[in-house]
Amino acid sequence: MAHENLKFPLSLVKNDIWQPIFGAQHHGTFYMIYIKIKSYEKVQNDFGKTEHTYNCEFRLQNYRGAITMGLVRSKIPKFTTDTSEAKLGEILNLNLEVSPFKKNDYLRNEKIKLLKPIESKLVTVINVFVLSPPIDLFNPNDLDNSLYLNPYTHLRDGDEYTEVAFRKSGTDQPFQSPGNMGWPGMGFCIPDICIFD
Amino acid sequence: MSHSFFCFQSLKYVSQPSYSYWCWAACLEQMIKGLNAKSKIGTKQCELASTYKDIKENHPIDSLLIGNINNYKSSNCCSASNKIPNGCNIALEENDLKSIFGFSGFNATEIKDCNSLKDFGFIKQTLIDNQSPIVLKVRKNGKAHMNIISGYGKLNGCEYLLISDPLESIGETYQEFSGLINPREIDRVWITKLGVENLEHDAYLEKSLEIVNDFINKFLTNIEHYSSEKGLENSALSNPWKYLANKDPLYVAQSIKEFMSNEKLTIDFELFNFFDELTYDSDVKNLSSCEQEINKDLVVYTDINFINQSFLDESTQKDINTRLINKINKGNALSYIKDFATSIEIKVDDDTIMVKPINYPKDYEIKNEWTTYEVFKNQISINPKIVYFNEDLNTRPSQKIKLSIN
Structure with a gap:
């Protein structure tokens, strides 16, 4: 979930600098993600449709914490309409996957392909999907033999384990077990929202 | 370029409400509506959630298998506003999936060995044989989430699966097959099939x-x-x-x-x-590397749904061929042309495609009678296209950015 009023400014014309787009603390490590928007091209793809392609690089910088976070891949960006109380209007979602226990600071030669060009004042949300720790470190189906517990789903309690669940305070929503299928696609409020100059 | 992309065209993407746990309900709504399943617990996400909430609060789910589900519906999770009523934002317990899908008109069978998903041919054949998506329990940020596989494709020798994620920011994408099957992300898998009573005689x-x-x-x-x-x-x-x-x-x-x-x-x-x-299967290998994902909006695809085909997406294609005529003959030949906000009925007479407009803007110069497809195209093209309002003028300035490209 983004902060409604505080946004990273993003420029399409500063082609040679790393611009901050995201900051978070996961698995105890504080890190930030930056983007370099190198160039733009308008092309007709193999299917005859017009694509607006932004050639980018992403960089993750670990700042504090014991667990190394790393970039995995970027996923297809999507335009959506924000229906929250913030009423951000049309937003561009840039989707990235990040993993704990992974050393990879860069994603090079990434192509953000869109059906329409980015316009001034477009709001962009950076959705970072944090993958589970590697299965040989954390297996949710075999906690006893896991070398690490994912602190977002389980806490150690001696020889037993406690499941972690959240709900917004002041509501009567039932707490959800981490094994139940229902993910709202959001976490706690973090700086993950940008606006193009 | 050799390509072939297949999906259930009658499945129209459904997203879960923002910040909700209703990924499972969104997937199910998409399947119920798209495949005309005879659901006993409603079709909309809120109706599905209402029933499930009621079951969880009042009745052991197994006892309902022999009873009338309608007797148990008392919760109301539907609301006119965007907000989900208190107590309704519920996730689906994985052990209840089979029952909830059963009430919705689907037989869901778990694939015990997730390694089956490493076989592209198996997935493709399962979709073709069952005419229904494959349900995935995936892990996102440590939490469980539902996606469905609703198509497949090949491009330049690379294999893709169409993954439908009810999170609107992700949506539907053809994902490169070899990078998809990751045990860290996929926890459990179910194949689904319409209940016998739902199958139309094809x-x-x-x-x-x-x-x-x-x-x-x-x-x-x-x-x-x-x-x-x-x-x-x-x-x-x-x-x-x-x-x-x-x-x-x-x-x-x-x-x-x-x-x-x-x-x-x-x-x-x-x-x-x-x-x-x-x-011919477009299976010509070349040395180019595979793209990890392909935006569904950027490709041209055909459908794998032989039972309930939609003519919609092909109504404006230039090449009218035998395949199209076959589709029309199979029924369901009603189409909507978005650019002109016009609904048309379609039929085939002596191998000629005939079109009749049903609903269209009242100031259009168009005749409400059967004509050939070519004549109709000429008629409608002289009318102005529909212009839609911008959603929010404050956040959609018209000023264009000029890029300096190195």
Whole structure:
């Protein structure tokens, strides 16, 4: 979930600098993600449709914490309409996957392909999907033999384990077990929202 | 470029409400509506959640399997506003999936060995055989989430699966197959199939299958020669689905009937060319690397849903061919042309596609009668296209950015 009023400014014309787009603390490590928007091209793809392609690089910088976070891949960006109380209007979602226990600071030669060009004042949300720790470190189906517990789903309690669940305070929503299928696609409020100059 | 993309065109993407746990309900709504399942617990996400909430609060789910589900519906999770009523934002317990899908008109069977998903052919054949998506329990940020596989494709030798994620920011994408199956992300898998009472009798497919089987039996020896020359397994061409999987069954059946009426049947050369045509699968390998994901909006695809096909996406294509005519003959030939906000009815008369406008803007110069498709296209094209309002003018300035490109 983004902060409604505080946004990273993003420029399409500063082609040679790393611009901050995201900051978070996961698995105890504080890190930030930056983007370099190198160039733009308008092309007709193999299917005859017009694509607006932004050639980018992403960089993750670990700042504090014991667990190394790393970039995995970027996923297809999507335009959506924000229906929250913030009423951000049309937003561009840039989707990235990040993993704990992974050393990879860069994603090079990434192509953000869109059906329409980015316009001034477009709001962009950076959705970072944090993958589970590697299965040989954390297996949710075999906690006893896991070398690490994912602190977002389980806490150690001696020889037993406690499941972690959240709900917004002041509501009567039932707490959800981490094994139940229902993910709202959001976490706690973090700086993950940008606006193009 | 060689490509082939397939999806259930009648499945229209459904997203879960923002910040909700209703990924499971969004997937189910998409499947119920798209495949015309006879759901006993409603079709909309909020209706599904209402029933599930009621079950969880009041009744053990197994006891409902023998009872009338309608007797238990008392919760109301539907709301006119965007907000989900208190207590309704509930996730689906994985052990309840089979029952909830059952009430919704689907048989869901878990695949115990997730390694099956490492076989692209298995996934493709499962979608074709069951005519229904594959349900995935995936892990996101440590939490469980539901996605469905609702199509597949090939591009330049690379294989893709169409993954539908009810999170609107992700949506539907063709994801490169080799990068998809990751045990860290996929926890459990269910194949689904419409309940028997939901299946429509697909006479076209059955008749086509019959013709293909006759053809295979008649030319078994030639198939062996062909397979040997092409380095294929005999069993591949002895399987009727090899012929039907990537093509419209009626098209295949028609081609076979025409070929069998040809006097040159016994000549291997003619037969081999025909096998090439029938089994062409866009499977030409090249050395280019695969793209990890392909935006569904950026590709042209065809459908794998032989039962309930939609004509919508092909109504404005220039090339009208046999396949299209076959589709129209199979029914469901009602289309909507978004650019002109016009609904049309379609039929085939003597191999000519005929069109009749049903609903259209009142100031359009257009005749409310049957005409040929070509005439209709000319008629409608002289009218102005529909212009839609911007959603929010404050956040959609018209000023264009000029890029300096290095």
